[in-house]
Amino acid sequence: MSINEIATPRNGVDTATLFATLDAVKAQPEIARFQFRASNRWLSGTHNRGTVNGYFGAGQEFTREADFTFDADHPPVLVGQDRGPTPAELLLTALAACLTSGLANIAAARGIELEEVTSTVEGDINLMGILGLDDQVRNGYEAIRVVFHVKGDAEAEKLAALVEQSRRRSAVFDVITNGVPVTIDVATA
Amino acid sequence: MSINEIATPRNGVDTATLFATLDAVKAQPEIARFQFRASNRWLSGTHNRGTVNGYFGAGQEFTREADFTFDADHPPVLVGQDRGPTPAELLLTALAACLTSGLANIAAARGIELEEVTSTVEGDINLMGILGLDDQVRNGYEAIRVVFHVKGDAEAEKLAALVEQSRRRSAVFDVITNGVPVTIDVATA
Numbered sequence: 001m002s003i004n005e006i007a008t009p010r011n012g013v014d015t016a017t018l019f020a021t022l023d024a025v026k027a028q029p030e031i032a033r034f035q036f037r038a039s040n041r042w043l044s045g046t047h048n049r050g051t052v053n054g055y056f057g058a059g060q061e062f063t064r065e066a067d068f069t070f071d072a073d074h075p076p077v078l079v080g081q082d083r084g085p086t087p088a089e090l091l092l093t094a095l096a097a098c099l100t101s102g103l104a105n106i107a108a109a110r111g112i113e114l115e116e117v118t119s120t121v122e123g124d125i126n127l128m129g130i131l132g133l134d135d136q137v138r139n140g141y142e143a144i145r146v147v148f149h150v151k152g153d154a155e156a157e158k159l160a161a162l163v164e165q166s167r168r169r170s171a172v173f174d175v176i177t178n179g180v181p182v183t184i185d186v187a188t189a
Numbered sequence: 190m191s192i193n194e195i196a197t198p199r200n201g202v203d204t205a206t207l208f209a210t211l212d213a214v215k216a217q218p219e220i221a222r223f224q225f226r227a228s229n230r231w232l233s234g235t236h237n238r239g240t241v242n243g244y245f246g247a248g249q250e251f252t253r254e255a256d257f258t259f260d261a262d263h264p265p266v267l268v269g270q271d272r273g274p275t276p277a278e279l280l281l282t283a284l285a286a287c288l289t290s291g292l293a294n295i296a297a298a299r300g301i302e303l304e305e306v307t308s309t310v311e312g313d314i315n316l317m318g319i320l321g322l323d324d325q326v327r328n329g330y331e332a333i334r335v336v337f338h339v340k341g342d343a344e345a346e347k348l349a350a351l352v353e354q355s356r357r358r359s360a361v362f363d364v365i366t367n368g369v370p371v372t373i374d375v376a377t378a
Binding site for chain 2: 011012013014017018021022025026029032033034035036037038039040041042043044045046047048050052055057058062064065068070072073074075077078079080082084085086087088089090091092093094095096097098099100101102103104105108114116117118119120121122123124125126127128129130131132133134138139140141142143144145146147148149150151156159160163164167169170171172173174175176177178179180181182183184185186187188
């Protein structure tokens, strides 16, 4: 790849910055330690609002100009009022977003111009679990299926390889497939 | 619990409907099979947009009046432009939302009036993993910590028990702690 090509953002990805980031982390691995955060406030019934803003990374605290907020609720068939997606749908959204962001970075690094990337995610869940009606049924999804449609200036095999490499390096895919320890504390003061 | 109490929504939860749902599922377990879905479209760089609407459940297809949409992006320090939270932050948002929705339902079923429920979620992640710079580092979070603050008309022990029961029945907590099989297919036509 020529210097000229590296300096040109591809697919909206600033590849010069991307490679500079990789070099910076190689030189100083401790800047790779990040902490992401979210907060949530109950509003009424199953309706609540999540907020995302500050995070720690690259050795410092960051604050965005404005909060990102996300209402969540249950649909009426699950005793809510559809004032937002279900939390289980937010999880599927996070998975598709992670795979797509990664795919765009990988395509840029490989010099592939993307034309269109869409995906759908389906998750099967048996509510006998969360309703406490059958101890043999898990609470969460039994299976999740993702289908990507990728168009770009490379042969089908190379476009498919973008999805595979994104899967291999996806934070959310890793968490959802392998699990992670979660501690929950309560303050009732 | 008297009929009068059951007919009164608590905390915005329609407990009569909640108990009717439990009875309906007990009588006809197949209505507990749900499928939730999300779709995603790449916009530019690490910026993409997720959409949530239709789902299958209680033996039928449901469509909301309008789509729920969620932009995701990376921050500038990760070669994005902060046009949305990172997918990894969306995952934390889903976790807090699921625990909170469940807690409100459980409080209503137990006749506890909630005054305030807030929570914070932190996730530690070492980007050496997703940057492909250290095979010993996982891609996803190494640990996630949730802290709930609950105020309501019950003693501290009973309020804390709401969080514990919600954890025991949370779909998203189950997926994030235990993992779930995810298949990814690609169509490049």
